[in-house]
Amino acid sequence: MTNEILKGLGGTIPATLPNALRDHGLLVNTAMGLYGWGAELEAVYDGLTSALSAEIWDREPVVLRFPPILPRSVFEKSEYVASFPQLFGAVHAFQGDEYAHESLEQAVTKGEDWSDRTRLTDFVLAPAVCYSVYPLYSGNVVDGGKVVDASGFCFRHEPSTEPGRMVSFRLREFVTIGSPADASTWFGAWHRRSAAFVRRLGLDVRVEAASDPFFGTTGQIMAENQREEGMKAEVVVPIGGHPVAVASINYHRDHFGRIFDIRSTDGEPAHSACVGFGLERLAFALVAAHGPSTARWPHAVRELLWSGRPGAPESADLDPS
Amino acid sequence: MTNEILKGLGGTIPATLPNALRDHGLLVNTAMGLYGWGAELEAVYDGLTSALSAEIWDREPVVLRFPPILPRSVFEKSEYVASFPQLFGAVHAFQGDEYAHESLEQAVTKGEDWSDRTRLTDFVLAPAVCYSVYPLYSGNVVDGGKVVDASGFCFRHEPSTEPGRMVSFRLREFVTIGSPADASTWFGAWHRRSAAFVRRLGLDVRVEAASDPFFGTTGQIMAENQREEGMKAEVVVPIGGHPVAVASINYHRDHFGRIFDIRSTDGEPAHSACVGFGLERLAFALVAAHGPSTARWPHAVRELLWSGRPGAPESADLDPS
Secondary structure (H helix, E strand, C coil): CCCHHHHHCHHHCCCCCCHHHHHCCCEEEEECCEEEEEHHHHHHHHHHHHHHHHHHHHHCCEEEECCCEEEHHHHHHCCHHHHCCCCCCEEEECCCCHHHHHHHHHHHHCCCCCHHHCEEEEEEECCCHHHHCHHHHCCCEECCCEEEEEEEEEECCCCCCCCCCCCEEEEEEEEEEECHHHHHHHHHHHHHHHHHHHHHCCCCCEEEECCCCCCHHHHHHHHHHHHHCCCEEEEEEEECCEEEEEEEEEECCCHHHHHCCCEECCCCECEEEEEEEEHHHHHHHHHHHHCCCHHHCCHHHHHHHHCCCCCCCCCCCCCCC | CCCHHHHHCHHHCCCCCCHHHHHCCCEEEEECCEEEEEHHHHHHHHHHHHHHHHHHHHHCCEEEECCCEEEHHHHHHCCHHHHCCCCCCEEEECCCCHHHHHHHHHHHHCCCCCHHHCEEEEEEECCCHHHHCHHHHCCCEECCCEEEEEEEEEECCCCCCCCCCCCEEEEEEEEEEECHHHHHHHHHHHHHHHHHHHHHCCCCCEEEECCCCCCHHHHHHHHHHHHHCCCEEEEEEEECCEEEEEEEEEEEECHHHHHCCCEECCCCECEEEEEEEEHHHHHHHHHHHHCCCHHHCCHHHHHHHHCCCCCCCCCCCCCCC
């Protein structure tokens, strides 16, 4: 019943999305790489959110949630532009008078390019959640491996019909900031822990060495170095026959400690590492593996996501048939 | 304990924010009008989310959640630019080669204005949630007053230190699309219902005729007309001595029906109305009224937000003292 509109629109969702998602109308598409979702997927996101909280609880994390927007000052400082200029989204706004407004309105109405009618604001779209975390520790000395549980919507400008590649998506990140030993121990431990978590969701898991999509020819060398030095790994699962990374584990060395002036107790720039989980991709993988009816998902998976909590979709059968 | 960073940063939150929020470190500020928040406020947002679900449950709504991004094509069609050019955020991206990248990077490093280095993408920031809803019904005939429960992050470019005026915030909207009678009945009913809901939160409530911040001199006339014709009302509560609108009720006549080609059964463009609740403002008002310790909030308010649900912050005392 709540699904009527989603079902009706199923046919317009890109054909490359997994069959389960397309046919069962769990999403509505609004543009390439951009989707709305219904109560059923929201229950899955809620379940993943609480199951992930249980994974980090023992570390007594600082829990922080962020809006989808990052201050431009933080973004500019972060050196993101140097590495990933092709991915960021900058927020522009109109700041003109009534004459300029009339001209803008005409350009929009005529379907002209109105790129030049706006100016850069003090805001960009958050490319990852942990960029909001580091500046909070600027000028601080951290000891014993600070742990932050952070989440929010992220944006990457890579519109695509590829399953799970979205321009706007939810990222849950566990971040540690501390000594080189703190960060590298964390990095190693989360290879195992993140794979174990995803495996408990009943998914086929591989952990692979990976690299970030650094821009240009220099970027290729940076990516090769990153891979050779084992600085990034991804937890990969199949979605509709495609291998898709649902989590990534990243060791930043002193990159953010240096940029944001965070030090460990020895006075050196702090090291940091993070593990990030893509909630949409995990949800899509769950539907692809276990079917669109969460009521029929394996008992252990349902327990992990909704153990004993009211709001578990016991009766909400996603399968319209 | 989870609050240590928030407390440490309390002093940098703008002084005009309510004392309770500033002193008790419920927020971290990242820029003017932009804040991160901790687990305590997230529990309040969760409580508001489920309490609002209970308000609309009887209407068997289509439940839709949306990312913070709206397709530019929908935005351009919506006529938002005509009315509120000062508020929208357009997403720009870099689409140049390695030479352009080098130049961009230099501009960023030197602190130059890099507005012209990016181009408009196919995406804008969602100015309101219901703009994602109407296009889903394009070409449809709706009967009996379709009801949609929609939510997501919205963006308005009005950076401010005013309490509760944020550039990025969560909006929960209940939308109806149908005949003129469906929409006007809804509009009238939600004057009472939204005020009653906010009153049950233990807040002092006024419902006031209101107008939207239409741009320019023509906009002033539009705002006056809107107010005279009683097309918009706001539910206003005090936050730290300031009157702040925590909900608005809006009657759009056939504006969206006409633009997005939605018809009612008589073949005419459908009418629509919506009520929107600002989750951050409601949460701030709750803290301002009942104090920073949710454990000490009135029993009836706690019941409304967290009735019997695990995860209710029984033991999480927001008061660091």
